[in-house]
Amino acid sequence: MITTENLTKIYTDGAPVRALEDVTLEIAAGEFVAITGPSGSGKSTLLNLIGTLDRPTSGRVVVDGVDVGTLRGNALADFRRERIGFVFQMFHLVPTLTALENVMLPLVPYRRGLKFRLEDRARELLEAVGLGDRLHHLPGQLSGGEQQRVAIARALINTPKVILADEPTGNLDSRAGAEIVALLRQLNRERGVTVLVATHNEVVAQAADRTLRLRDGRVV
Ligand SMILES: Nc1ncnc2c1ncn2[C@@H]1O[C@H](COP(=O)(O)OP(=O)(O)OP(=O)(O)O)[C@@H](O)[C@H]1O
């Protein structure tokens, strides 16, 4: 489902930083993989390159059979929207929108072309993540763990093939963190979505099928 070939990223905004060096890896469809490693080892960089949020300095990323380096403009945005769901440490919910509206948001511009009612699908997903009784709450009225559940439901609204989660438990206490891990694991099993999680959290790593360790931008 995900292949990287000799992936290298050198940030050149200031003094050059070799964030990722020659990373070659393969992740099968339906796998749940943890990416661990010290702070600065390149975990977020790797997720951003796989998720097409950034471009590599050299090397290739293939997701779901598509060499993402060949995509430009709208094709790239379409690809990202249709195949990939993102979950971040800081949730990134819109504070003025309800849980239901936040989940619907990625597809609101496209709702005319949908073969299903967007609101129904968003409600179903919130029920699936255990928030059927919080549909009309604003993010500020939800706990951190509940906000992350909303973010996960939002990531699923496009029925993505891949979920990329960057420290999804980083802002949660251990109990809420464990619940989020269990939820991701459950969604992976039930929906077959491939999950890639960057984490410092041992509980996440233990739940994974496999752990990839990075050090100084290399897989070790
Ligand atoms: N936009 C950027 N410009 C310049 N350097 C960057 C940029 N983003 C990351 N880096 C550098 O690249 C290296 C890898 O960073 P990255 O964020 O991928 O690490 P990480 O493993 O996710 O760390 P953490 O566990 O702290 O989140 C670090 O040395 C970081 O300072």
Ligand SMILES: [Mg+2]
């Ligand atoms: Mg990071």
